[in-house]
Amino acid sequence: MSFFKKLFGGKEEKLTQPQTNIHAEFWQWFQQNQKDFHRIINGMNRETIEREFFDKLSPELEKVHKGIFFLTGMFDTETAELILTPDGIVPNIVFVEELVAVAPEIEGWRFTALKPETDINNVSICMHDQEFSKESLSFYLKDHADMPDEFDLVVAHDQYNEEQKSEFLQAVYIFLDNYLGEYDSITKLDSVSIIAPQDAEKELIPIERLKNIVILKNSEISRLDKVIHANSDDDEYVGLEGETDEGLPLVATLNRTLLDWDQKASHPWMMIIEISYDGQNTNGMPSSDDYALLDTIEQDMLDELKDVDGYLNIGRETGDGIRTMFFVCKDFRKPSKVADQIVNKYKHHFEIEVSIFKDKYWRSLSKFG
Template sequence: MKHGVKLIVMGILSLFGSKASASVEADFWKWFQKNEDMIFNFERDTENTFDKLSAALSKVDPELTFEFSPIRENGKREFVISAGGIKNSFSSVELLFNSAPEMKKWIIIKFRPRRSPLNDLNFGGVSIKSEDVYYNLYKDEDKLGIVLFFDNYNEKEHTTYGNLGYLFLDEALGEYDVETKLGFVEFHNKTSEYFDGAKPIKNLSKQVDEYYGN
């Protein structure tokens, strides 16, 4: 009898646990729709809007971040839900994306997508053109390891170039493929002994897709 009661209680907890989990995503989208005008026209008060949106997303998962597109010709904006490159938060992105309601003004995208052409980037006071970034690929068990080469890379600014490197990889491959298809990632100056045979980063997506057969 006690065993039966235990099973019933566990079942009830399971049901309430799933509802609680689902409500986190539902609550976000309710907040999003309630504040749709503010979010869609974020340029009116960018800092305040982004702070509020970040706070709302953090209730779903503290690692989640976002990107917006300009308003397209069809009058819509893209709203990109990103895990910030944190693989453990990919499931949070999937859950939030799958629970998104239909909205006339929005195209919801999960994970930072590939960009074509690649954008030039600026981070930490360092500006780099995409055409100046090169790479070499190496076998890394069942994945591909990559070395990115920059003109002015140096160890003192490793963190800055590292952030730029991952942003360029997201631009070239998309956030999901960076985390699931790449193994080791290193950053070198173009004076590196490994630079021989390096290719411009615009070629990276084609080479990775050919390797994985998609």
């Protein structure tokens, strides 16, 4: 329970769970076409694969959930592999995992959730006229005295130039997805930057040692797994008032106890929900009806995401046509699903944007002091 639950009161009602056979429908469709798809992939004709497989698969995956992408090829001489990927988007990981988890056994097929890790000797990415491999890449970890558990990876490329920073960084992310595996690349690294070797602030380490260091670092921070903040009832809350650059009012209610907490890294996932409403005739604030519905949405979130389970409601900010809610979480899977249900339940009332990302020290909340 939290301050917001006490404020809203009323009977708890669970979000309606979507009753759908969408996963089963997808795999039934796939089974009906799998022989043709296997033949097409085995033929390895790019134009044919795009026309006869990619163009048919994409709209079917869209029916399951927006933002599921795929890779394909022959795993061995007899087996075609379909790799489903969220393409780096954290909230979509769980929907990829769930779809693959119920995949049927089909002879000649292998289904994989997220890009798997690859032996470093077999990882070589050629992009932007450059090679990204163990021969061209090295790294070190940047130290942060005030953020000891931060995994801040600095990668050096021996041909790096600042003019192509975004291109080099894009290629490094693809390399890391393939080397570490997409899941570890997304969830274990807090930040990644790219430099030239001569700009390194510490001794550079061969990139093939990164995987072991990721394992070691993850083991060190596992001590945080058992840290919980189980009862927000006793926390101190604070109300803040301000205004936008245009002079419109902003009001916020925040959990001051949590903002001052010294165990932030135990809840490393930030979820920000932005709900747009019509505030044109109300000085940027919600109408009374919108206020009530916005509070109902927040209560729905609180009923599903409880502090004892590792989901902490930091507070909310309202003004300039947007209600923003802030949650910090131990994991991202349940928040992703709850947020998706919220978006679908209230899509005819509000436009809702959801962001879930790694923010181990809650720097996204720094504006609240």
